Amino acid sequence: MTAPVSLTQALLELADVARNTAEQHGVDIEFAAAMITATIKRGGTLFFCGNGGSAADAQHMATEYVVRYMRNRKAYPAIALTTDTSLITAAGNDFGFEHIFSRQVEALCRPGDLLIIHSTSGNSPNVLRAAESAREHSVATLALSAKDGGALKGIVDHCIVVPTDRTDRAQEIHLCIQHLICDSVEQSLLMSR
Amino acid sequence: MINLKGKSVLVTGGSRGIGAATVRLFAHASANVGFAYRNRKAEADALVAELTALGVQSFAFQGDLSTRAANDEFVAEGVRAFSCVDVFVGNSGYWPPNPEPVSNLDDERWRSTMATNLDGMFYGARAAARVLPNGGRLIFVASTAGQRGEAGHADYAASKGAMISFVKSMCVELAARDITVNCVAPGWVDTEAVSLPMSTGGRTRIEAAIPLLRIASPDDIAGPILFLASPLARHVTGEVLNVNGGSVLCG
Numbered sequence: 001m002t003a004p005v006s007l008t009q010a011l012l013e014l015a016d017v018a019r020n021t022a023e024q025h026g027v028d029i030e031f032a033a034a035m036i037t038a039t040i041k042r043g044g045t046l047f048f049c050g051n052g053g054s055a056a057d058a059q060h061m062a063t064e065y066v067v068r069y070m071r072n073r074k075a076y077p078a079i080a081l082t083t084d085t086s087l088i089t090a091a092g093n094d095f096g097f098e099h100i101f102s103r104q105v106e107a108l109c110r111p112g113d114l115l116i117i118h119s120t121s122g123n124s125p126n127v128l129r130a131a132e133s134a135r136e137h138s139v140a141t142l143a144l145s146a147k148d149g150g151a152l153k154g155i156v157d158h159c160i161v162v163p164t165d166r167t168d169r170a171q172e173i174h175l176c177i178q179h180l181i182c183d184s185v186e187q188s189l190l191m192s193r
Numbered sequence: 194m195i196n197l198k199g200k201s202v203l204v205t206g207g208s209r210g211i212g213a214a215t216v217r218l219f220a221h222a223s224a225n226v227g228f229a230y231r232n233r234k235a236e237a238d239a240l241v242a243e244l245t246a247l248g249v250q251s252f253a254f255q256g257d258l259s260t261r262a263a264n265d266e267f268v269a270e271g272v273r274a275f276s277c278v279d280v281f282v283g284n285s286g287y288w289p290p291n292p293e294p295v296s297n298l299d300d301e302r303w304r305s306t307m308a309t310n311l312d313g314m315f316y317g318a319r320a321a322a323r324v325l326p327n328g329g330r331l332i333f334v335a336s337t338a339g340q341r342g343e344a345g346h347a348d349y350a351a352s353k354g355a356m357i358s359f360v361k362s363m364c365v366e367l368a369a370r371d372i373t374v375n376c377v378a379p380g381w382v383d384t385e386a387v388s389l390p391m392s393t394g395g396r397t398r399i400e401a402a403i404p405l406l407r408i409a410s411p412d413d414i415a416g417p418i419l420f421l422a423s424p425l426a427r428h429v430t431g432e433v434l435n436v437n438g439g440s441v442l443c444g
Contacts, residue, residue, distance in 0.1 A: 030266065034273065038277050038324035138370055184273070192277075
């Protein structure tokens with residue numbers, strides 16, 4: 001029987017992942033914030049997608065942009081592609097689960113928009129199809145991934161690969177990064193009013 | 194006539210020469226301007242003060258623009274400062290002054306020229322393309338040498354020739370977003386970079402070989418760059434705008 005993991009030790013390991021992410025990808029995170037700021041400024045819409053916990057992150061972040069994060073300000077256009085159960089079940093049933101996001105990208109995304117993909121593996125077929133559809137429609141793409149970035153890393157415009165093999169730790173860092181970016185975006189856009 | 198008030202412009206290699214002239218001209222056209230430089234902090238600080246006095250927003254960014262990280266940081270800083278980047282001018286580049294035949298060209302110079310002129314152009318273009326709005330502008334500073342070659346400077350000529358092909362490729366990719374991609378192609382320009390060939394009677398020989406019989410000033414190049422960034426040039430893309438007094442006709 002193995003000893004239970006120390007919760008304190010686990011938190012310190014999470015801090016290590018955060019530190020490594022900051023040291024290895026600080027510029028990438030700053031640049032991701034620039035992509036989001038520029039999208040909103042030019043009148044584009046942020047679209048979020050992901051599976052499971054990453055789907056929850058997608059909805060969480062779309063909410064932060066539409067409603068508010070740290071400041072009261074005007075609403076920013078953001079949509080999670082993970083919430084319409086009628087659409088998702090129809091697309092999954094009729095075309096296959098790998099099409100649940102790409103069908104929405106084709107229908108909703110336009111040049112000037114930004115598709116933001118959360119995927120710790122970077123290999124889920126439905127997010128890969130979404131990225132491909134975005135490229136076909138001249139829609140910019142940003143991904144948050146982990147491990148080696150998977151196939152997603154090679155087909156999106158910009159990818160932040162959190163240096164961990166653990167899905168849970170990666171999702172925690174993804175949400176942290178997204179909150180930090182949202183704060184930065186709010187500041188940039190409010191300064192430019 | 195050209196007024197870019199409310200627009201935000203980034204210029205690489207902006208502390209001196211063609212870059213500084215371009216920065217000034219955009220500021221006089223009321224645009225907000227951020228520029229990147231490598232070493233000349235005093236010149237960069239003085240230029241920022243000049244722009245501030247003109248009443249536009251500005252910033253100077255120090256970095257090695259041959260790297261991905263510096264280009265990403267520069268563009269991110271532009272978005273942070275202005276909340277958008279409407280125009281990106283890729284001007285940073287290097288012309289190695291000593292002529293060397295290819296048989297004598299060492300690896301170090303080749304790689305250095307390609308890093309500064311080609312890698313830097315690619316990283317800047319890529320970063321800018323990811324944030325430009327629909328209707329944005331990408332403008333690069335190519336060269337006469339990129340079209341007709343330049344004996345003794347094959348590395349430089351090859352880098353600028355590649356730039357021209359890059360521009361013609363990228364303009365089609367970005368057309369769906371109504372982003373234009375163009376370059377200006379100067380010949381001889383009166384800057385510090387060419388002080389060596391201009392010395393010891395070189396200037397007179399160079400002037401005599403230019404059909405318009407004069408060497409361009411940095412302002413002569415900045416004007417066409419501003420034109421390409423303006424609404425006047427909205428239907429121009431994939432173009433090489435020669436600004437060399439007719440020199441390219443003589444190659």
